[in-house]
Amino acid sequence: xxxxxxxxxxxxxxxxxxxxxxxxxxxxxxxxxxxxxxxxxxxxxxxxxxxxxxxxxxxxxxxxxxxxxxxxxxxxxxxxxxxxxxxxxxxxxxxxxxxxxxxxxxxxxxxxxxxxxxxxxxxxxxxxxxxxxxxxxxxxxxxxxxxxxxxxxxxxxxxxxxxxxxxxxxxxx
Numbered sequence: 587x588x589x590x591x592x593x594x595x596x597x598x599x600x601x602x603x604x605x606x607x608x609x610x611x612x613x614x615x616x617x618x619x620x621x622x623x624x625x626x627x628x629x630x631x632x633x634x635x636x637x638x639x640x641x642x643x644x645x646x647x648x649x650x651x652x653x654x655x656x657x658x659x660x661x662x663x664x665x666x667x668x669x670x671x672x673x674x675x676x677x678x679x680x681x682x683x684x685x686x687x688x689x690x691x692x693x694x695x696x697x698x699x700x701x702x703x704x705x706x707x708x709x710x711x712x713x714x715x716x717x718x719x720x721x722x723x724x725x726x727x728x729x730x731x732x733x734x735x736x737x738x739x740x741x742x743x744x745x746x747x748x749x750x751x752x753x754x755x756x757x758x759x
Contacts, residue, residue: 615710616672619661621679623755625649626729626737627714628748633657633687633739635699638680644687644697646729646737653679656757657687662705673705679759689722689741696738697727714751716744726750 624633631646632655649655656679662671678685678699688700706727709716717727722741728750730740744750 616670617659617661617674617708617715617754617756619659621656621757621759622659623649623651623655623753623757624657624676624717625753625755626749627751627753629729629731629737631729631737633697635678635685638678638682638685638699640685640699640701642699643695644699644739646739651757655679656759658759659708659754672708674708675703676706689719689725689727693722693741696730696740708754711751713748715754716750717752718744727752 625631626633626646629646630649632649632651633644634647634652634655635642635644638654647655658677658679660675660677662673662675663669664671676687678687684701684703685699686702686704687706688698688702688704690696690698704719704721707718707720707724709718718724719727719741725741726744727739727741728745728747730738730749732738
């Protein structure tokens with residue numbers, strides 16, 4: 587009986603040793619509040635609004651590390667526990683307040699800048715980040731290529747395709 591208890595204790599200790607580092611690395615994988623470029627894994631292009639005013643369309647453009655391609659991620663905190671969440675407000679780089687990345691009101695259109703606060707859930711995956719949005723019914727952000735036009739930023743059911751995955755590249759403001 588004593589041997590079985592020791593064996594079980596050893597197994598639990600061993601499994602705890604294996605699980606704990608995975609939990610820590612997943613937490614470390616979450617971006618902190620700060621400035622990031624949002625770059626699509628499939629195209630290598632960055633999320634870039636056409637202008638910095640409410641209602642402007644957001645497309646994917648060649649990644650040039652330009653000012654308009656910088657986005658401020660503001661990590662939300664649980665009000666009861668004080669612990670950081672995987673939810674972020676994503677704001678455009680602008681002198682104007684309240685220019686937030688948002689799905690378009692019409693699902694078949696590219697994302698826009700909106701004055702309404704709009705939270706994104708950021709989920710680390712083995713091949714980049716998945717960004718989902720409650721306003722888009724929890725659908726994932728993805729690159730939607732339009733022949734002979736700029737690539738659009740749409741939201742839809744996650745197909746685990748690189749067009750649904752994003753690199754968040756830390757930058758200085």
